[in-house]
Amino acid sequence: MLLLEIGGGVAIYFYRNQIETFVTEKIDDVAIVNYRDNPDFQDIIDGFQKGLKCCGVNGFDDWDLNIYFNCTTVVGRYNPEACGVPFSCCVPDPADTTDVVNTQCGYNVRSPDQRNSVSEKIYEQGCISALKAWLSTNLVVVAVGAGAILLVQIFGFCFATSLTSDIRRQMSRWRRH
Incomplete structure (x- = not known):
């Protein structure tokens, strides 16, 4: 997206x-x-x-x-x-x-x-x-707003990737035990 x-x-x-x-x-x-x-x-x-x-x-x-x-x-x-x-x-x-x-x-x-x-x-x-x-x-305001939305999406993507990695790591620990 x-x-x-x-x-x-x-x-x-x-x-x-x-x-x-x-x-x-x-x-x-x-x-x-x-x-x-x-x-x-x-x-x-x-x-x-x-x-x-x-x-x-x-x-x-x-x-x-x-x-x-x-x-x-x-x-x-x-x-x-x-x-x-x-x-x-x-x-x-x-x-x-x-x-x-x-x-x-x-x-x-x-x-x-x-x-x-x-x-x-x-x-x-x-x-x-x-x-x-x-x-x-209002170009500066529009650009800052678009940049803020872009940053929120990037952080959301990073956090979702981190969460997925943590879940997979935890699942692999459960399989070993």
């Missing part, structure tokens, strides 16, 4: 551009398109967007891929989310001191008449670029 993890880390480093392209396409196809279909999946996307202060994969216009947030498609007779984004894309209001979440803050923010004030209401940066920026600023 240790060798697979090290090999996987090296492969991710050398193939990072291809992996980024693949992940971007899959997140667009799965996460954005199926946002409302699975509440657990929706919570994960909302968590990423709130935590990284981003919206969409490459930007907030990615939400046009979702049938509920699309500007041209109307689901049912009236869809208040059309030309909008999920509430997790919204920039929090500094004047609001309550913990109540305004779930309607992203409604209609991508419509043509609201386009010039979009930066005041929602995050414009895509989550892929936000994640890359977070990783570059």
Whole structure:
């Protein structure tokens, strides 16, 4: 397992551009398109967007891929989310001191008449670029965390090997007696 993890880390480093392209396409196809279909999946996307202060994969216009947030498609007779984004894309209001979440803050923010004030209401940066920026600023923390996990695994392997050796030694003593 240790060798697979090290090999996987090296492969991710050398193939990072291809992996980024693949992940971007899959997140667009799965996460954005199926946002409302699975509440657990929706919570994960909302968590990423709130935590990284981003919206969409490459930007907030990615939400046009979702049938509920699309500007041209109307689901049912009236869809208040059309030309909008999920509430997790919204920039929090500094004047609001309550913990109540305004779930309607992203409604209609991508419509043509609201386009010039979009930066005041929602995050414009895509989550892929936000994640890359977070990783570059926290590279030392990520590397130390990976190193700590690697050390724990190495020590676990050494202790397991030592325990196996002790058990075999004890079993050979029992056989002699």
